[in-house]
Amino acid sequence: MSASRYRAVKAYHNEKFLNSPDARPLRILAEYIEPATRFAEFDVQDTIVIFGSARFRPREEAEKALAEAEARRAAAEDLAKARRDLEMSRYYEAARELAYRLTEWSKGLEDDHRRFVICTGGGPGIMEAANRGASEARGENVGLNISLPFEQNDNPYITRRLSFEFHYFFMRKFWFSYLAKAIVAMPGGFGTLDEFFEVLTLVQTGKIKKAMPIVLFGKAFWEQALHLDALVEFGTISPGDLDLFFTTDSVDEAFEYLTAELAAKAIAHPGVGL
Numbered sequence: 103m104s105a106s107r108y109r110a111v112k113a114y115h116n117e118k119f120l121n122s123p124d125a126r127p128l129r130i131l132a133e134y135i136e137p138a139t140r141f142a143e144f145d146v147q148d149t150i151v152i153f154g155s156a157r158f159r160p161r162e163e164a165e166k167a168l169a170e171a172e173a174r175r176a177a178a179e180d181l182a183k184a185r186r187d188l189e190m191s192r193y194y195e196a197a198r199e200l201a202y203r204l205t206e207w208s209k210g211l212e213d214d215h216r217r218f219v220i221c222t223g224g225g226p227g228i229m230e231a232a233n234r235g236a237s238e239a240r241g242e243n244v245g246l247n248i249s250l251p252f253e254q255n256d257n258p259y260i261t262r263r264l265s266f267e268f269h270y271f272f273m274r275k276f277w278f279s280y281l282a283k284a285i286v287a288m289p290g291g292f293g294t295l296d297e298f299f300e301v302l303t304l305v306q307t308g309k310i311k312k313a314m315p316i317v318l319f320g321k322a323f324w325e326q327a328l329h330l331d332a333l334v335e336f337g338t339i340s341p342g343d344l345d346l347f348f349t350t351d352s353v354d355e356a357f358e359y360l361t362a363e364l365a366a367k368a369i370a371h372p373g374v375g376l
Contacts, residue, residue: 129269129270130270130273133268133269133270133273133274134273134276137266137277140263140264140266141264141281143263144216144242144261144263144264145215145216146216146219146242146244146264146281147215147216147217147281148217148218148219148281148282148283148368149218149219149220149221149244149281149282149283150204150208150218150219150220150221150282150283150284150285150286150360151221151222151278151282151284151285151286152197152200152201152220152221152222152228152229152232152285152286152288153222153223153228153285153286153287153288153290153293153294153297153298154193154197154227154228154229154231154232154287154288154289154290154294155190155193155227155228155288155289155290155291155294156223156225156226156227156228156229156290156291156293157226157227157291158187158190158191158193158194158227158228158231158289159187159190159191159194159227160191160194160195160198160231161188161191161192161194161195163191164184164187164188164190164191165188165191167184167187167188168181168184168185168187168188171184172184190289193228193231193288193289193319193320194227194228194230194231195231196288196319196353197228197231197232197235197286197288197319198231198232198234198235198238199235199353200232200235200286200319200353200356200357201220201231201232201233201234201235201236201239201243202235202236202238202239203235203239203353203357204218204220204236204357204360204361205220205235205236205239205240205241205243206239206241207357207361208241209239209240209241211369213369216242217369218283218284218364218368219236219241219242219243219244219264220232220233220235220236220241220243220244221243221244221245221246221278221281221282222243222244222245222246222260223245223246223247223248223274223293224244224245224246224247224248224256224257224260224265224266224267225245225247225255225256225257226255226257228288228289228290229245229257230257230259233245233257233259233260234257234259236259237259237260237261242261242264243259243260243261243264244260244261244264244265244266245257245260245264245265245266246266246268246274246277246278247265247266247267247268248267248268248269248271248274249267249268249269275297275300278297278301279300279301279304279310282301282314283312283313283314283364283368284314284315284316284317284360284363284364284368285298285301285314285315285316285317286316286317286319286356286360287316287317287318287319288319288320289319289320289323289324289327295327298316298318301314301316302316302346302347305346306339306343306346312368313363313367313368315348315359315360315363315364316346316347316348317347317348317349317350317356317359317360318347318348318349318350319349319350319351319356320351321349321350321351322351324349330344331344
């Protein structure tokens with residue numbers, strides 16, 4: 103009997119099919135089931151999600167870059183950028199400190215499960231800072247990365263088995279919302295605004311039924327980037343909608359607000375669903 107010129111391939115090994123439009127439902131389902139399996143493996147019951155810019159640098163790195171720019175007498179535009187990067191590095195350091203303190207607090211809880219795990223978008227900048235702070239506190243932490251043509255590479259501080267890479271933005275955002283028991287939005291760009299407003303809308307409309315404390319960190323930034331009082335003035339939101347989030351410049355205030363809210367609400371109600 104002659105050898106077959108063709109060997110059949112099982113459907114779940116057929117890469118051409120798996121990457122085709124027809125298999126899109128399978129890929130979407132995989133981005134739901136596979137993360138759920140890993141979260142269960144690590145007993146991650148819920149998270150504190152920290153959003154923010156991928157472009158901010160650690161203070162030490164920003165100081166070095168500015169010193170180098172001044173030493174080589176860089177162009178005025180480059181000097182201005184280096185000075186701005188140093189100024190904005192305070193948010194990197196704030197995210198790092200806040201994540202450290204929240205991780206230490208969560209590890210000290212009397213709970214049989216892993217609670218309030220720091221979760222970020224997994225990339226550089228504020229995301230790196232938060233994962234770094236959690237790692238420095240010797241805590242497991244999550245990175246929900248997304249395939250992008252720029253900026254988005256997983257940072258080295260994520261717990262390796264809790265580093266994910268998503269293709270579909272909506273599945274990534276599902277996992278941000280589904281496990282989250284609190285949100286911190288540091289200064290950021292379009293992605294941060296998108297994530298903040300999506301969660302805020304879900305809370306406002308009652309689609310998220312669990313208590314969800316939301317912190318906007320960086321008063322000066324957010325007051326310039328968002329003028330939400332105008333929405334009240336024009337009648338497009340209710341005055342009470344501005345109470346759906348807490349704005350601060352202080353790591354101490356953010357920590358105290360979040361831990362008080364989580365202790366009063368989430369710890370007494372441990373379910374993870376929306």
